[in-house]
Amino acid sequence: MLRSFFGVQVFLIGLLCAGAALAAHGGRWSAHLDVFSHFAPLWLAGALLVALYGLTLADPGSRRGLVVVGALGAALALLLIAPEYLRRMGPRAPADAPGQIKLIQFNAWGIGNRAPRETVAWLVGQRADIIVVQEGAALEAEIVRRGGYHAVSGPASVIIFSKAKPLTAQLTPLPGRRAQPPLARATFAHPNGAFTVIGVHFVWPIYGAFHQAQGRAVSEILRQGPTDRTILTGDFNSTPWSFERRREDAMFRLERRTRALFTWPAGAVAPSTPPLPFPLLPIDHVYAGPGWRTVRVERGPKLGSDHFPVVVILAPSVER
Secondary structure: OHHHHHHHHHHHHHHHHHHHHHHHHHHHOOHHHHHHHOOHHHHHHHHHHHHHHHHHOOOHHHHHHHHHHHHHHHHHHHHHHHHHHHOOOOOEOOOOOOOOEEEEEEEOOHHHOOOHHHHHHHHHHOOOOEEEEEOOHHHHHHHHHHHOOEEEEOHHHOEEEEOOOOOEEEOOOOOOOOOOOOEEEEEEOOOOOOEEEEEEEOOOOOOHHHHHHHHHHHHHHHOOOOOOOEEEEEEOOOOOOOHHHHHHHHHHOOEEOOOOOOOEOOOOOOOOOOOOOOOOEOOEEEEEOOOEEEEEEEEOOOOOOOOOOEEEEEEEOOOO
């Protein structure tokens, strides 16, 4: 009796995972349904566990139903996730390629950061050419003082730190546009030609239309000039299996150099919650134009934030 009752509960979990994965496919047309797509790995894991239970522990009478609903949920979730792992990436540069720059993307979590001193020490110790930080106002003075960085501070604590002094800086590329995300933009000299860095921080995808409008605003900003040597980085608060991220990938006309790099949460999802053993969502991304080739992309260590940092090394595509 107990075994049968437990089987019913597992079946309901399977229905939940399959239903959520199916709803996520509605993200092609609905921003609200697209919210389900961000959690595709959870739907996949849950569905696989249901199918595994059906194959190994379930009563013979419920086995087929459990396997079918689990397999259906897994297939629907895989259809969301697989394109990220199958998409073509541009040619990589060798580790000794000349003209490299090192960039760090990091949401510092503002006053929620549990280890600000250690965070600053790690960021400065990386000797990165560019550090783009969201929610970084509390760390700005120390990063500048200890690292000798120049800082371009945008709205809502989006900050671009750089070893080199920017040639130009712009904080409101679309004056009067309410929907543009908090953003900082700066241009720097380089032996292979000047390059531009744009740092952004998008709202959560539950604010569907506004989140989409922020993507369109960034696309419009990118169209203001050549993007061959542009680098766009930030906390986009969206995963690569969401339909909105795919649309923005196409709109931006830059190559996203991060592939399914899980960055959130780095421990607890809130200061008062227990830590999770591993991150669940890849929501921090780095894009770059065709003037750059990727040398290396990696996730940094757990710091005091709820995000992991992303470390990217790029090299010019063509020497001048």
